[in-house]
Amino acid sequence: MKKKKSFYKWGKYLIVIGITLLMFLFYRSVERVPLLADDNMVFVKAVVVQNDHEDEQAQASLDSGDTQQVVLEIRSGAHKGEKVDAYSLNGYLYGANCKVGTKVIASLSEYDGMLSANVYNYDREAAIAVLLAVFFGLMWLVGGKKGFNSILALIFTFVAVIMMYIPMMYIGVSPFIAATITVVIITLVTFILIADFQMKSIGAMLGTIFGVIVSGLIALVFGHFGHVTGFNVDDIENLIYVGQNSRLDIGGMLFSGILIASLGAVMDVAMSVSTSLHEIKEQRSEITAKEIFKSGINIGRDMIGTMSNTLILAYVGGSLGLVMIIYAYSYQMHQILNMYSIAIEIMRGVAGTIGIILTVPITSLIMSVLLTREKKAVSENEQKCECK
Template sequence: MGKKVEKGILRRLIIIAVLVCFGVFLYFFNQVDKAQLINKEGTSYVKAQVVDVMQDNIQEDGSRTGYQIVKVKLLQGEYKGEEIESTSASGYLYGADCKEGMTVVVNLSVSGDTKVASVFNYNREPMIIGFVVLFLALLVAVGGKKGLFSGISLIFTFICIIFLFLPMLYKGYSPFLSAVLVVVLTTIVTMYLIGGISKKTISSILGTVIGVVIAGLFAQIFGYFAHIDGYNVSEIEELVFIANNSDLQIGGLLFAGILISSLGAVMDVSMSVASTINEIHDKNPNLSRYELFKSGINVGRDMMGTMSNTLILAFTGGSINTLIWFYAYDLSYGQIINMYQIGIEVMQGLSGTSAIILTVPIVALISSFLLTANIQIGNKKKIA
């Protein structure tokens, strides 16, 4: 019992040490000297409270046209507490329907003693943070310890994307290899938190990584023959501008994104199949390797349909504005089928779905092999 406790403490210390080292690495890795793409001197975005609506822009029919003129009290920054006059445009993306007492975010420009402010948008920070906290609370309340670990793994994933993946892209690392690195790291951490050190975890990790890489390779093959790459996206002008001022490799961004977007679904299928085979083996350790493999395939077949729909519908939902545009303008079939937007959506959806389909036999094969092999992994005694 004492040795088991000591091993547990040692394992926790090792994990903490690894996380600290990883955090230090991310800190120094993010010391990036970014090129200044826009002039931000004297400009800041700060919270402010609407003190008075000096001139409204509401029309008789209830619509808004033009600008509101409001007085706001700055709540942040060097000029905190000062009251200044600001404009608020009535736009779909910028401005706000200002009312006395509400908190907004203003774009403050300072030149000498002159301050010019315009309402940038509503202050959404409290609502966003509140929803995130509510989500994590629901995750823990329903999932218990597993839910807590799921929340931690989700946070770790976003840390990897923001503080590792994006800086790697900006510094000129291969987008595909950068995405593979993030996939490997997040998969290892997520699977470990959910399943600990076990044959099930190893099977899930290997199946997820292989499946996601397959999605990326399928996408690259499709892109090669369909003449589609990262230069065919709608944001290409902005990306070229950034690439001209950094080491960003635009061509591989599209395929790297497919790896990241496929990760969640492939990880779900991988863990589900591995857990099922592991449970079957625990209940009947006398089953052969082939029987376990066949059971995993049977379970995976039921998942393929639903998970394939998940990815296809996710990509379709993200392109609903484009689809409505196609429908409203009544574009011809020959025009639609050969557009870059359609080719990209088909490539993303089918590449991810193909990865899900192939992950099932891969995980089933790895799990059935590990569970019937004379290998000790983790604290669980071998039953074989």
Template structure:
């Protein structure tokens, strides 16, 4: 037993080392400079004086503020510099003495220009994330802490594996497939180790996400929508020309990744249910276990499908408000690329969830019974 545990720990450490080496190699890439940034830096600063305010009598702001800021990072750390802060919704800040901000410092031929970019909200965002992970761990117990670790690993996979792979010119779809398999295996292992239940959930998740991607490609083809019909395509094409990124596949890679969470949830829930039933009543047949999985999965289909559709609707809410306010014609709306893409994303991901239920039910019911057979043969 002790030897088995040592082998398992060694396998995990070896896997992590290989993953770390692969990640380091992936990120050793020289990025093409797309935007001229020489002489411009973003630094932390603190407002120390308001020289000219832009506060109006009605409490609103218009124009710019002229302020003095103390630079807290970078080459000008400790210096007091004059800066301007606009009243834009996206840039600038409502500066008060003591407020921490991020500033843009632009230097050219000895001249320095400073403007307030935004609030320095990094600490607050990290605190919110930390509170979430701590509460997840406290309420979820041991599995909660493992789930928190799985979330961190998922973030690392997207930022340090998927994005560099795409940047290097690897097909975004195949990069997404790799990330989906990697996240699924690691997260399922963290939750339940290498049990029959987790292996069945892994297989069901990968198959469900794969079905979602294939259906998305099919739906896009028959509706004459490609990955080049997305918003900001001009900027993406420019990026594609300057780098090796295959822009046309990004939309489908996004569908793969966005469907993963819901499909994984359904797969593990159905596999856990079948496993629990099997442990309580091991005499049940494969068909009876399968039917139990289907019955539980049916209840999940409605809520999960609703969750996915609402998530995609929420993501395009600005577009929907714009369409509603300007009273677009029905034929205009239904044939807009933005609407077509949202429908394809939502429906294909939902199909992935729906079809995961019977897939996991079959895999888990057969897997549980074969597991029993294998254990009896080893005992004899």
């Protein structure tokens, strides 16, 4: 019995490792067409060691975006330890306001043994590492063992999206199918890691999968009748270029992304409802399926309001620049409502929220069936024992 428990305890981690390994092998097997010219450019860590006109150049750069001329010491790559002259355009997206000691990322190009360097941006890797360390540390400290498993689930989710979902679309798999497969795998692994393979996790898994797929289907219907396609998004020129050099279905990307975007919120609702209903069943073993379903609806009603706000506000926050432009330029209502960008954001927010809303009754129904079936199975076993 102890061996069986130990196997189950560590077996789920072995399964996760195995799935991750398979995704990594799949990721490595996909051949990408190079879209940039091979100009021997590399990005390296560097630090500014000399700026003869630091104050003047910094002020000029701030005022008019002029280029700074600096000397960098390379801190990584094949040219580590070497010093090189470089230029930095202190723009809004690229370059940096360089002072002696400023850590930057530089782009290096080598021609006939001569190095050419430009400051690409500030080196933010240390700050990102500290932020992630604090995040994971707090999750582990507060959550304990479940917090640690949540970290593993989060890392797995990132790996699944990067190593499976994106490459699948790149090689021509339908974006909707790719998203559905990714959602199913992420959901199964996340709930097994966090809640093991229990009745409540099974109910949450099924509720999540149904809820997310509903979100995607609603988005597809709205896209059809609202004349919104995946070609009405930002960076469409770059995406078309990618599509010309791969089998990417650009039109379906927008709708498959809604499945991935709504997954977290739907998982939260499904797990909360299923856990609450499981606890109610533990306290009231005689409860009927109808009562369990009603309890699930009552529990989910409060969640619907808060989680809907969570999803809608996330999309509004992500589109804040667009909202500010609309406000500042006093766009007219007919103009606003019929902009592609607004229609897309409405579609994302509302479709995801409908998925959250429907997750409540779906999960409640699934749990009412699972929990009462469990009771029925126990009763039948007891009757068999009495007969013997």
